[in-house]
Amino acid sequence: MTDNLSQTFSALADPTRRAMLARLTMGEANVSDLAKPFLKSMSLPAITKHLKVLENAGLVTKTKDAQWRPCKLNATPLQDAADWMEPYRAFWEESFDRLDEYLKEVQSKKNKKVKTKEKKNARKS
Amino acid sequence: MTDNLSQTFSALADPTRRAMLARLTMGEANVSDLAKPFLKSMSLPAITKHLKVLENAGLVTKTKDAQWRPCKLNATPLQDAADWMEPYRAFWEESFDRLDEYLKEVQSKKNKKVKTKEKKNARKS
DNA sequence: TTTATAATTAACCAAAGAGTTAATTAACCG
DNA sequence: CGGTTAATTAACTCTTTGGTTAATTATAAA
Missing domain, CATH: 1.10.10.10 (Winged helix-like DNA-binding domain superfamily/Winged helix DNA-binding domain)
Structure with missing residues (x-):
């Protein structure tokens, strides 16, 4: 060390x-x-x-x-630490993007379901 | 820990x-x-x-x-680490600025000295 | 000159870290 | 089945870390 x-x-x-x-x-x-x-x-x-x-x-x-x-x-030693981490940023941002995509995806599915429910309710009433 | x-x-x-x-x-x-x-x-x-x-x-x-x-x-845990460090960036950049200023300062003194030397040399020859 | 305050040092202890060798598990391959 | 490869687990050692209490140093202040 x-x-x-x-x-x-x-x-x-x-x-x-x-x-x-x-x-x-x-x-x-x-x-x-x-x-x-x-x-x-x-x-x-x-x-x-x-x-x-x-x-x-x-x-x-x-x-x-x-x-x-x-x-x-x-704080100067922290700069070296931050510099070491920097190349990894692409990786954590990438996984954030994937999460973002996933959330958008489930969100759009949810919307479709809501619309279906609305149709059902329309039929009901 | x-x-x-x-x-x-x-x-x-x-x-x-x-x-x-x-x-x-x-x-x-x-x-x-x-x-x-x-x-x-x-x-x-x-x-x-x-x-x-x-x-x-x-x-x-x-x-x-x-x-x-x-x-x-x-890499996602590294994001938290980077987030923790972020507020310290101002501090290490500040000390870099001070170093930068200092270097410019000694550089300009050096130039003056060089000019003085040139004068001396001019007198010599 | 004593007393109070700020901080460190010394000596100790228990738990965690980083390594070892030897044994074991698990899967493949002939 | 028997052997080989990939990797882990067990058991052990040594060092470092993070804490303790008690003693010590150094300065200021009454």
Whole structure:
């Protein structure tokens, strides 16, 4: 798992870490700021570790201000991840198209049935 | 790690598995086809396990044809991953812009220096 | 100079991940 | 039937991951 891309994906494979990144899109934050939403469910050292994973992946840079450690988002590794995914877009869009076609198809069948029902009802009344 | 997105990112966090997905963009392949490029460096059961990870993440669907197991790419989980990343695009593009600006800046300084040197050389000769 | 706050480090544990070899299943083919 | 091919399962090992509590460092503030 030594390569950068693997490290990036691995860092993203945890909801706590993704939430921390999301928080950092709103601006710099100290460790305790980042920890706050999670302190009910996990300890501060756990957060420190998650942060370390993000730092090692190059997704977060930590600086120093007195006893605080302001953290900043660095999204550049995500670009490589997005670039890797890009060629697959054609595949997921293709399957969306097929779903779309299918939905249109069943929709048109439904319409035909409705029309048939209308005829029946017309006969009934 | 129970959520889908985590499972997807986790599945992508391995170069062998990413290579297997890449191979599947070229069309269906049996387990041994997928294994071939790796058999020098790992065993077949290892491949079976990697494939299982991809299946569990919904990225590959395996069918049955006699003793073969044709595998097919299913890229739809990648869409969720790409959707998650999308809001971060602004951030990595922004840092690219800053790099771009910086490069233009040093480039223009370099030009000035070159011009200065030319003047010096002119004086010299 | 003590005390409080912010954060990290150390030491430990349990579960998951990534690999191995050996055995097993399942289908085909002569 | 007996052998071969394709793939999986079992059982095991080793490392990594994600968490804990307790101790420690470093700075600010009273």
